[in-house]
Amino acid sequence: MRFLYKKIRNYGLTLALAVVASVFPACKDFLDRDPQGEYTEDTYPYPQGAGPYDQFLFAVYSELRDFDVHSLSFIAVTSIRSDDADKGSTPSDGGSNAIDMDNFPVTVNNGYANAMWEGYYNLITRTNIAIDQIQNNEAIEASPEVKVQSEAEARFMRAYAYFMLVRTYGRVPLITEVFDDPAAQSNVPQNNPAEIYAQIENDLQFAAANLPASWDPLFIGRATSGAANGMLAKVYLTQRKWSQALGAANMVIMSGQYDLSTPYDRIFREEGENSRESVFEVQATASRTFPETNGVQYAPIQGVRGAGVWNLGWGWNTPSAALAAAYEPGDPRRARTILFTSTTTEANEGLTIYGEKTPLGLPNPRYNHKVYTNPARRTAIGSQGGWWMNVRILRYADVVLMYAEAANEMGQTQEALDKLEMVRARARNGNPDILPPVTTASQTELREAIRRERRVELGMEHDRFFDLVRWGIAREALHAAGKTNFNENRDVLLPIPQNQIDISRGVLTQNPGY
Structure with missing residues (x-):
C-alpha cells in the first residue's frame, strides 16, 4: 500500500x-470566486x-x-x-x-x-x-x-x-x-x-x-453533525439496522439545517452548490489563474465527448437505457439527470439545461446532465473542463428516503408515505398531473415504491450499485440491464x-x- x-x-x-x-x-x-491563498x-x-x-x-x-x-x-x-x-x-x-x-x-x-x-x-x-x-x-x-x-x-x-x-x-x-x-x-x-x-x-x-x-x-x-448523522443513517441502513437508521436520519431531519426548498433543476448547477439540500459535498473551485489546481477531475471525466465547444470531457459514465426507462411519465428529473443528444435538426431536441442544442454525431446518445457546466462559467475561467464542480456526496433527499425505507421496514407505514411524498412533491414542482402521491398500505408495494424513488431521485449519484447489493437484487437488476457477466457470488x-x-x-x- x-x-x-x-x-x-x-x-x-x-x-x-x-x-x-x-x-x-x-x-x-460561479462568476465571482475569491483568489486563492x-x-x-x-x-x-x-x-x-x-x-x-x-x-x-x-x-x-x-x-x-x-x-x-x-x-x-x-x-x-x-x-x-x-x-x-x-x-x-x-x-x-x-x-x-x-x-x-x-x-x-x-x-x-x-x-x-x-x-x-x-x-x-x-x-x-x-x-x-x-x-x-x-x-x-x-x-x-x-x-x-x-x-x-x-x-x-x-x-x-x-x-x-x-x-x-x-x-x-x-x-x-x-x-x-x-x-x-x-x-x-x-x-x-x-x-x-x-x-x-x-x-x-x-x-x-x-x-x-x-x-x-x-x-x-x-x-x-x-x-457537520448533520453530515455525521446522515452518513451514520446510511451505515445503519446498509446493515439493515432499521431502528438505528431511523433515529440517525431523524436527527438530520429535526436539526432544521436542511430542507427540500431548492428546486431539483438547480441542485446540480454551480449556483446550487452548498444549498439547503446539501448535507456533505466535496468542495472544488477554479479561476483563470488556477483552472485545475483547486478542483477535482470529476465532471471532466463525464463531460460530453465532442469537438470544439463540445469538447467538454471524456464522455464516460453515460446514463443507461435502463435508467432512462425507469422514470414515470412526465417526471422532470429524467431530463435533468440525462442529457439526450440530438438525432435530428429539430430545434427542440437534444437541449442542455442552458438551452444549447447538442450537435449530431456525438459518440453517445446520453450523457450525465448533473455534471453539465454553465457555458458562462467556462468562458469566465477560460476552460472547458469543469474542474470547479463540487461532488455531491450526501443530499437531504437521500436522508429523507433513508428514513422512509427504515420506517417502512419497521411497519411505520404513514411515516414512510409522508417522507416519500416530501421527495415526490419537490420533484412534482406544483404540477398535479404528474407523480401522483403513493397511497399503498402494503409494505411490499411501498418497499418497491421507495426503491424506485431512490433510483430516480439519486440517479447517477453513486448509490445505485450499493443499494442493489444491500437489497439483494443485484443479479436481477444487472442482468436485466444487459450486464449478464455479473456473478452474485463474486461481483458484489x-x-x-x-x-x-x-x-x-x-x-x-x-x-x-x-
Missing part, C-alpha cells in the same frame, strides 16, 4: 493558508472553534479532491458497475480496466480497483495523522473543546473512507494509528466487515456528538488488488471467486 507516514509531522501554516480558500471557498458564486498570518481567521489543527484537517479535505478518491476509479466503481450507467466514450476507451468494470468480472490486476484502494487508504492515513497531532502534539495549544471538535472532524472523514472501502472490498485492514515503519503499515492483516462497521459507527457517533450543526460561511463545506465485492497482496507479502488474502 502506498501511504503517507508518521515522518510527516507538521504541514505548517503555509499549507493552511494555501488551501483554506480552495477547500472552503467563502463565495461559491490571500490570507496572512495576521488575518487568518479561526471562527467557530476552528484554528490550530486546521493545517492537518485541510490536508484531509484536500485529499478528497485527489484523482484516486473522487475521480476515475470512484466513478467506475460506484456508477459504471451499476445498471444506471455504462462506460460510455468509445468502445475501446479505457481498455480492460474500464470494460471489466462495466460488465464484469473485474480482474485482480485492475488498475482502477488498485487506485481506489490506495486513494482511500491515503485519505485514512491523513485522518490518522490529524488525530495523532490533535491527541499528542503538546506544542500546539488548544482548548479541550477545540481538540474534541477537531478530532470529530477527522473521525468523520475516516469513517467515510472506511465505509467506501468496506462496501467495495469487504475485508480490509483496519488502521487507526500512524506508523513509523512503512513496512509495518503495509502488512496489517484484514479485519472482517463487522469489525470495520463497528469502527465506522464509533467514529460517526463521536463526530455526530461533537461537530457543530453549521460553520461560519468562510468554511462552508466542512463536516471487488477483488483485493493483487498489487496490495504482493506488497503485503501475502498477509492480505483474496476475496472469494477471484
Whole structure:
C-alpha cells in the first residue's frame, strides 16, 4: 500500500493558508470566486472553534479532491458497475480496466480497483495523522473543546473512507494509528466487515456528538453533525439496522439545517452548490489563474465527448437505457439527470439545461446532465473542463428516503408515505398531473415504491450499485440491464488488488471467486 507516514509531522501554516480558500471557498458564486491563498498570518481567521489543527484537517479535505478518491476509479466503481450507467466514450476507451468494470468480472490486476484502494487508504492515513497531532502534539495549544471538535472532524472523514472501502472490498485492514515503519503499515492483516462497521459507527457517533450543526460561511463545506448523522443513517441502513437508521436520519431531519426548498433543476448547477439540500459535498473551485489546481477531475471525466465547444470531457459514465426507462411519465428529473443528444435538426431536441442544442454525431446518445457546466462559467475561467464542480456526496433527499425505507421496514407505514411524498412533491414542482402521491398500505408495494424513488431521485449519484447489493437484487437488476457477466457470488465485492497482496507479502488474502 502506498501511504503517507508518521515522518510527516507538521504541514505548517503555509499549507493552511494555501488551501483554506480552495477547500472552503467563502463565495461559491460561479462568476465571482475569491483568489486563492490571500490570507496572512495576521488575518487568518479561526471562527467557530476552528484554528490550530486546521493545517492537518485541510490536508484531509484536500485529499478528497485527489484523482484516486473522487475521480476515475470512484466513478467506475460506484456508477459504471451499476445498471444506471455504462462506460460510455468509445468502445475501446479505457481498455480492460474500464470494460471489466462495466460488465464484469473485474480482474485482480485492475488498475482502477488498485487506485481506489490506495486513494482511500491515503485519505485514512491523513485522518490518522490529524488525530495523532490533535491527541499528542503538546506544542500546539488548544482548548479541550477545540481538540474534541477537531478530532470529530477527522473521525468523520475516516469513517467515510472506511465505509467506501468496506462496501467495495469487504475485508480490509483496519488502521487507526500512524506508523513509523512503512513496512509495518503495509502488512496489517484484514479485519472482517463487522469489525470495520463497528469502527465506522464509533467514529460517526463521536463526530455526530461533537461537530457543530453549521460553520461560519468562510468554511462552508466542512463536516457537520448533520453530515455525521446522515452518513451514520446510511451505515445503519446498509446493515439493515432499521431502528438505528431511523433515529440517525431523524436527527438530520429535526436539526432544521436542511430542507427540500431548492428546486431539483438547480441542485446540480454551480449556483446550487452548498444549498439547503446539501448535507456533505466535496468542495472544488477554479479561476483563470488556477483552472485545475483547486478542483477535482470529476465532471471532466463525464463531460460530453465532442469537438470544439463540445469538447467538454471524456464522455464516460453515460446514463443507461435502463435508467432512462425507469422514470414515470412526465417526471422532470429524467431530463435533468440525462442529457439526450440530438438525432435530428429539430430545434427542440437534444437541449442542455442552458438551452444549447447538442450537435449530431456525438459518440453517445446520453450523457450525465448533473455534471453539465454553465457555458458562462467556462468562458469566465477560460476552460472547458469543469474542474470547479463540487461532488455531491450526501443530499437531504437521500436522508429523507433513508428514513422512509427504515420506517417502512419497521411497519411505520404513514411515516414512510409522508417522507416519500416530501421527495415526490419537490420533484412534482406544483404540477398535479404528474407523480401522483403513493397511497399503498402494503409494505411490499411501498418497499418497491421507495426503491424506485431512490433510483430516480439519486440517479447517477453513486448509490445505485450499493443499494442493489444491500437489497439483494443485484443479479436481477444487472442482468436485466444487459450486464449478464455479473456473478452474485463474486461481483458484489471487488477483488483485493493483487498489487496490495504482493506488497503485503501475502498477509492480505483474496476475496472469494477471484
